[in-house]
Amino acid sequence: MTQPTQASPTPSDAASDLPSLPRRRGCPFDPDPEYARLREERPVSRIAFPSGGSGWLVTRYADARAVLADPAFSSRLSTGSPHVRRTLIPLPEQALPGALLRLDGAEHRSYRRPVIQAFTVRRVQQLRPRIQRIVDEHLDAIEHTARRSGGAPVDLVAELALPVTSLVICELLGVRYEDRATFQGLAGRLLTIDITPEQAAQARLELGAFLSDLVAAKRLDPGADLLSTLIAQADADPDGPLNDLALTVLGSLLLIAGHETTANMISLGALTLLQHPEQLAALRAEPALADRAVEELLRHLTIIQFGLLRVATRDTAVGGRAIRAGEQVVVALPAANRDPDLGRGAGPELGLGAGPDLGLGAGPDAVGLRPDLEQLDITRPPTAHLAFGFGPHQCLGQQLARAELQITLTSLFARLPALRLAEPLDQVPFRDDMIIYGVHRLLVTW
Template structure:
């Protein structure tokens, strides 16, 4: 468990030193391996002998199923190469640096609109509800062609699906509801295409008889993009804002030098690493990792928060937040073929939203003590359930 809201569990430091690839027991039975050092995590995530097909979500805190069904087409998180690449490649074109650069003015306008509303209404406000969640939701809605009026439905589903203690029955029910939501969206875009990613992918698939992008695959892909496209960045915005407020020297440095935005965001991503329970893979053959022998069929979990605080990653004092340091090749977005495809969009949203927030409200402060804030220890993605602020 975390002892400080910004630091991973202190047990990781001991494991990195004494047992960087260590045995762990999973809830409900079974054992696997936990990988805590930076280089070992990079090696594991890039090694095709570790498969995503039977990898499960947060096995340290959720029961591990005896066996998972075969992943459906388009389920990027559970596909291996080369199948994974066939679905990822057409989607990636919407998330390149060039495409995201074109989106930046729109992200800025959306951010400014919400900051205007905050300024007009006055504080205190919940920064999660007033800025972080609506900005990221609106951006991904416009990108995919989802009606923003439906945000209550998909935000509620995301909140339940990412809860640590969700029951298998509730998970199945919510996944079915999300699939139905996306099925209706794909059907609507087929009838009435728009200037959005789902419509573009439908057109691309129709033009290529060999395309793997069936409507079913687009439903699976779209659901992933919708949930991941707003939840992760929304939590980084609110947690990043709080982190800077609690590190006034770092906030002062960013305010004095706005050109530090790129470095500041990379450092916050590394320092906070909100995918708090890591990434799971299953060995397809015997593999030696970190001096330990992993047998075929064994599950291995990459502890991203630990890897990004590893002294051996080449940073001076990695437990210290320093937005002026040269960006480190952190693993907040994962590594290898499955690294986050929306990372350039997330970077742009963080740079614009945090930079604009602190420029607009120079006296911004939390409205309650940090110790009283509702942190997301109960969720797969770390962050804050609410962040009351005033100015």
């Protein structure tokens, strides 16, 4: 499939005539309140991009879900995050093989299908004991470090969230954990809003070389890991889609996505519960609420803070507004996940694939109500939220992320019941400068 032609800005699209993407948080745990106003008054509205041009902003849940599921909206973008970056970051004219985030249709499925078996509910259930051991080992180390230092504050990002998620994805993919500084550093650079084109190109080059070397090493000395399995499939089918470039691109995506998003949800989720003591008390009193607590934190925080970008492949409409072929659409996930309609009648027909254990569906007590989704409530029946996206590009690692969040957060608060922030909230460095929201540091004590 060829790259969709993205429309050039028209005179009416001038930045001076249009608002930009809402980014001013009144509270670090809530999106810009402008989203709520737009959702009620102008759910599909035009915005100016800081790098030039414009697009459409979709803020209502039903519209967001429709765009993400509609093949008329493509992921084949020519630049990276132009709705938030002032400097355009060019992407290859033709999406690279294995680039799941930029492929559509049958081509996308051909690369997603071999990988998804590693992230099924059944496979993740088998991984839970190992995840628990990893979490326990890091909590042991945290307590040991605190005792040796006389109770000095511990950074939960550096000592728990990042190492746990990095080790899990390293073991799953077959990456040496000793190399974590390399891929963590590259991920951090690529997800920074103010990265330059030259910096982005260099980071991609370094990450590609890292994975290319790993693929070559795995071919000589395979193991019982996902990357070795994919290499074996590629060698068994030389005419198939999994060539060495695809393996490198796929591996890069899985390595970054497999630790970056979940690590930030762990640290931001822990901070959120510390700032909502009544919610934390409910979780401690009833550990069985862990599933609901994680779903609610995912919905409430929605760390894909600037939404997902799509480009229309043909003239179409969203929420009664005409969208021209080539125009870009920003799906505001934080706004959609606060839409009261999300909590009304959302049933399993939405195709979340989350598994029956989550009890998805609004339940009879929610039918006809407009719940206050601006509030955090870990006792809320799980909603069909869009924190993992929706449609063909829905996050394939969502079950692994859920397991890591449930295990890490419940273990953390059970092990350290007196856990508290070691600095004022206004001194916590939030990731406003990153594509994925969270905190750069989380100092705690107990």
